[in-house]
Amino acid sequence: MAVYTDVDPDDLAALVARYDIGTLLSCKGIAEGVENSNFLLETTGGRFILTLYEKRVSEGDLPFFVDLLAHLSEKHCPVPAMIRDRGGDAIQRISGRAACIIQFLSGISLTHPSPAQCASAGAALGAMHRAVADFGGTRANSMGREHWREVASATGNLDVVIPGLQAVVDAELDLLDREWPSDLPKHVIHADLFPDNVLMLGDRVTGLIDFYFAATDFRAYDVAVTHASWTFSDDGRNCNLARAGALMRGYAEEICLTDMEVAALPLLARGAALRFLLTRAHDWVHTPADALVTRKDPAPFLARLRRYQAEDAAELFVGI
Numbered sequence: 001m002a003v004y005t006d007v008d009p010d011d012l013a014a015l016v017a018r019y020d021i022g023t024l025l026s027c028k029g030i031a032e033g034v035e036n037s038n039f040l041l042e043t044t045g046g047r048f049i050l051t052l053y054e055k056r057v058s059e060g061d062l063p064f065f066v067d068l069l070a071h072l073s074e075k076h077c078p079v080p081a082m083i084r085d086r087g088g089d090a091i092q093r094i095s096g097r098a099a100c101i102i103q104f105l106s107g108i109s110l111t112h113p114s115p116a117q118c119a120s121a122g123a124a125l126g127a128m129h130r131a132v133a134d135f136g137g138t139r140a141n142s143m144g145r146e147h148w149r150e151v152a153s154a155t156g157n158l159d160v161v162i163p164g165l166q167a168v169v170d171a172e173l174d175l176l177d178r179e180w181p182s183d184l185p186k187h188v189i190h191a192d193l194f195p196d197n198v199l200m201l202g203d204r205v206t207g208l209i210d211f212y213f214a215a216t217d218f219r220a221y222d223v224a225v226t227h228a229s230w231t232f233s234d235d236g237r238n239c240n241l242a243r244a245g246a247l248m249r250g251y252a253e254e255i256c257l258t259d260m261e262v263a264a265l266p267l268l269a270r271g272a273a274l275r276f277l278l279t280r281a282h283d284w285v286h287t288p289a290d291a292l293v294t295r296k297d298p299a300p301f302l303a304r305l306r307r308y309q310a311e312d313a314a315e316l317f318v319g320i
């Protein structure tokens with residue numbers, strides 16, 4: 001359960017009183033997620049999400065996220081609004097953390113999406129990419145390739161997490177330094193569009209959430225992150241070609257990737273697998289013992305990395 005920081009009931013009631021969202025009825029910690037502390041608020045005005053920003057979100061970036069969500073909402077992407085208080089402020093402080101009250105969206109996050117649901121997720125990602133085309137904000141990718149060595153070093157000896165992991169990561173970091181592309185189309189991307197960050201009802205996407213890694217980077221890297229998180233078996237060993245093909249087809253309904261982007265997808269997916277392998281390994285070692293959080297297993301992302309390293313990896317990105 002991702003609650004790193006508790007909220008005092010009186011402070012919370014005072015925070016809610018700044019808004020036109022009714023009076024507080026209840027507040028419950030939310031089980032999912034690993035990055036931030038999230039609570040479901042019920043007020044006489046309805047349901048809301050309260051997010052307290054933790055380790056990987058800097059307060060200075062919050063105005064960028066507020067603007068990005070407002071832009072995407074104007075373009076009819078199904079993203080939650082960060083609600084403003086009566087004074088017009090969306091960014092607050094509580095329990096020593098920056099915090100926002102966010103619109104609650106209906107829908108369910110899937111654990112085992114069908115091909116049709118993968119196609120919808122791919123199309124929603126593509127529609128989001130079209131919608132950001134005229135967004136003026138930029139943000140350097142704090143979890144982008146240039147930062148993966150820091151995450152690896154901050155973890156300590158990776159062999160403690162998985163025997164033999166240090167050598168695999170060192171070799172992969174060297175290869176990605178040499179071969180990472182420099183001139184693919186770039187704009188603001190989500191960068192973490194896992195199934196738990198997409199809300200769905202049936203095959204319909206009702207919400208894209210958790211934009212706190214959104215940053216300016218290759219749009220094809222966003223496709224690679226989404227591919228890595230939507231199309232594999234739980235242990236990361238097998239890519240489901242029906243899901244993968246549907247995801248790529250859904251995306252292609254909105255965006256036609258260039259030949260250079262398509263050719264780069266296996267390498268970008270190696271990067272995506274490494275990014276989540278590293279952050280999960282880091283958190284495996286460094287999550288505070290008293291935090292109410294279920295750590296995520298790094299091993300399935302090592303398995304994905306191995307699959308993307310295979311010579312036939314390009315076949316995993318063919319739309320059907």
Ligand SMILES: Nc1ncnc2c1ncn2[C@@H]1O[C@H](COP(=O)(O)OP(=O)(O)OP(=O)(O)O)[C@@H](O)[C@H]1O
Pocket residue numbers: 002030032033034035036037038049080102103104105106109192194196197207209210212
């Ligand atoms: N706007 C929303 N509407 C409905 N539910 C939401 C909303 N925002 C968050 N949630 C719920 O809270 C959970 C955790 O939110 P979120 O994914 O933002 O947390 P996180 O700690 O940043 O997670 P992650 O580990 O994916 O980075 C989601 O899986 C979802 O169940």
Ligand SMILES: N[C@@H](CCO)C(=O)O
Pocket residue numbers: 034035192194276279280296
């Ligand atoms: N979506 C990520 C957490 C955000 O870094 C994961 O599942 O590892």
